Amino acid sequence: MPDLRSTKQRRAIMAVFNQNKYHLAAEDVYSLVREAIPRISLGTVYRNLETLSQQGDLFKTVFPDGKARYELSGLDHHHHMVCLGCSNVVDISECPFSQEVREQINKEGFEAIHHRFEVFGFCQNCRQKDSDR
């Protein structure tokens, strides 16, 4: 592992996440960080998202639309509710990782590193709009 350097770009990307404690796709980060550094390249954004994820500063999740989203990994452990209507994501603080699940995993000789729980459905807003669904 080479040592990470502190560059203007890297700092600006982390600043984006500190100001937007939410699930950001690479494009989102790109457009937000360009407010501070207009000439930053999308490639740099991707490279840093990857690096920062490997460092453990960010947490990467691939959502059902096939796009990866990132968030600060320092946040409380939580899970996601994804709205199938508007694609918005709401956090769930309850963690469903139960003792039964843990036992089944151990029984298989599997070593769990991390896990992810996602609920897909429709948020209040979209339920009202789509009441004809």
Add this chain to the structure above:
Amino acid sequence: MPDLRSTKQRRAIMAVFNQNKYHLAAEDVYSLVREAIPRISLGTVYRNLETLSQQGDLFKTVFPDGKARYELSGLDHHHHMVCLGCSNVVDISECPFSQEVREQINKEGFEAIHHRFEVFGFCQNCRQKDSDR
């Protein structure tokens, strides 16, 4: 919604899933179905995977590598353990969708359609190989 027609291609794709009750990426389906229909096109495979998923015959999941996998939706409800070493997937039959989680979701006005629970880690095989990790 137009009415679905029963084509040779569509039947062959379903046959692939009936013979391989597992998580198949579009490429996998493509190469398997070409054994029966060598001139089938990849576009047709994608279109049918999408159609069949919307019909509820298949269930689509996007894995962390950004590729979508499909499986028969008639199978028992289950979840996934993904090995970070060899990328193999093992099913978990325990479902962690607890009453507490359900309550939190309802409290947000969210209507849950389906959910996904994934555990990432290392399978027995990879743990032995990588005992220096």
Add this chain to the structure above:
DNA sequence: ATCATTGCAAATCTTTTGCACACCA
């Protein structure tokens, strides 16, 4: 006959990468 479906190829979208130059330690 009608209209869903197909094959083919081109297009799209997200992400990755090669390369020469810039910049942090």
Add this chain to the structure above:
DNA sequence: TGGTGTGCAAAAGATTTGCAATGAT
């Protein structure tokens, strides 16, 4: 200085789409 990081543009990989021809009902 030396090697990491950046900008730019091209490449790669997965998926989607336009179009004319085919085939199911």
